[in-house]
Amino acid sequence: MFEPFTLKDIAKALGLSTSTVSRALRDTHEISPETKKLVLDYAQKINYRPNPIALSLKERRSKSIGVSLSEVANQYFAQVVNGIESIAYDRGYHVIITQTHEFYEREKVNIQHLASRSVDGLLVSLSAETTDTSYLQNLHQRGLPMVFFDRVTDQINTHQIIANNEKGSFEATEYLINQGCRRIAHLTSSDHLSISVERLNGYKQALAKHNLPFNEAYIKYCEHGGMFQQETEVAIKELMNLKEKPDGIFVASDRLSIGALAVFKELKIKVPQEMVIAGFCNSDVLDLMCPTLTSVRQPAFEMGQIATDMLLNLIESKYPVHDFEKKILDTSLWVRNS
């Protein structure tokens, strides 16, 4: 059995009380230098570490934060996680990552598990399936600090951090227009996600600016964000079966971009000759391998950092916070059409 050393072990070994040992290890000025040295040396020798669980119980906080996101295999989220860890780590917090794989049920179970006292706060990016956030509202009402990133909700009054999805989408769509595309489709995730709404808006604005008609038939939603390749396949095939086939497509995420490229390949549709693609994408690999995909890059690492900083400030705030912020970070357009 794995039994780490405790204060009691040290106390017994040195013939002291646990309180003396405890104080020797921190208070320092209440304890005689000799005793202090004795304790510190011994603790060093046996490599003593305070039991974080006992501390959590006592302090009523766990010094850990929970993260809920769709999947770490997604480059965007992997980069966000790195940002989260970089800050949490520095400030002495553990990070517990949970994946929803875009399922509402999974998200709910994960978050409730995290919340039942094992984390001090939550970083949440909603799943594609989620429409009911009442369980989150419940936790928030009861005082669990949370910050939303990427896929946010206005039903809960707290900090939010997102990319400038409208502007990013506008630029990507305008790029397609400038490339000569006139029938631009939009492949996106489920329609109740905040990012989908915002990205659709940017797309519409670009069309409007250039006097192009908005065609509902060109908008294709994937309820599970392309988690099932079949979703993407059906969507693309429907687009390609239209009388007026699109000549460009604005894709709303990493996963959908990958999925769409796969379908175009299968259909032997040449990119970018027959179809120009632009989309949100943070994948280095895709970027490297596909020189024809103009991409909207989100500052993922930075988003993770800022979200974590906001959350930890909420957690460590001595007074209840009522003033919440919605932070919007600019994207950048990486034009690739060689």
Added chain:
Amino acid sequence: MFEPFTLKDIAKALGLSTSTVSRALRDTHEISPETKKLVLDYAQKINYRPNPIALSLKERRSKSIGVSLSEVANQYFAQVVNGIESIAYDRGYHVIITQTHEFYEREKVNIQHLASRSVDGLLVSLSAETTDTSYLQNLHQRGLPMVFFDRVTDQINTHQIIANNEKGSFEATEYLINQGCRRIAHLTSSDHLSISVERLNGYKQALAKHNLPFNEAYIKYCEHGGMFQQETEVAIKELMNLKEKPDGIFVASDRLSIGALAVFKELKIKVPQEMVIAGFCNSDVLDLMCPTLTSVRQPAFEMGQIATDMLLNLIESKYPVHDFEKKILDTSLWVRNS
């Protein structure tokens, strides 16, 4: 403040003792049906959840396992994590993922943090930098269950699960030979990783079988597994500056494959006309985008599942386990040379 309900709250509300409430919620046969119903109903009403931290302290286990790997942005590891979660989740365990980014110091800090009583066991894939495993040996000696996967060490006597790296490498190298390559280079991670040794062996065996000479100059190690693109760049450029340039290259990992492709692109070396590539790769994207990369696929998801199953069995075993297993799973060769 976020203050979940406790047993005491229920006891006070119903005029009972905490012990009675506790028993009503589990023991069940020592408590009268009426009291039981009363308690259960009330607990349901306020959505009571036992405090996992208090439980952990009492039970001296946390029902969570720690994972140490290089980075989740790597598709192989992302798939392993999914496998780990699928099993841990079913058996009621939390999963805490930590990333080393191939740094020894980071690995050590992460694992010691996990070990200081907050996890019941460890799943470890060593970082590229790690040579000294004494801190792990220390934990293992003191009884912390651990299972190694992918990058293992024989210095600690416990379960291991790996892919059949030798066979996979042999097949990939032989594939290159069959494609007509005669000067086959090998780009790999740091030389002290178990996978590097095994993969080099498979490579050598294939050369030997086909009576090709082994040339030390064709072997290039990247001490940080290609975490810094510069490593890969230097390695490839050195290879291409040799008098007898290689005509094929066997690459040992996802990240190195991506890195290498980027360098070949930069150098305007055509793949596969001037350079045939084969390598270990679990990236769907790379696979999709690069139709010329023949890849050795590892059963990553399954590896995660098996490792977790082994670990949980160790953790839950009533008797000390001395009989350890080294499980080797077959890889599969995905030939792509269109």
Added chain:
DNA sequence: AATTATTGTGCAATCGTTCCCGGCACAACC
């Protein structure tokens, strides 16, 4: 020399839960 500070240390309560032990009723037995 007696009183008051000062210093160093131990006791005990606390966090939320479980579980051993013991106690109170009431019924059944000799």
Added chain:
DNA sequence: GGTTGTGCCGGGAACGATTGCACAATAATT
């Protein structure tokens, strides 16, 4: 009627760490 049994419940210790309070011994003060 006294003993034993049984069903139901409360008291209290334990898990490991921190911390207010008490108290001893020594030093400083009048």
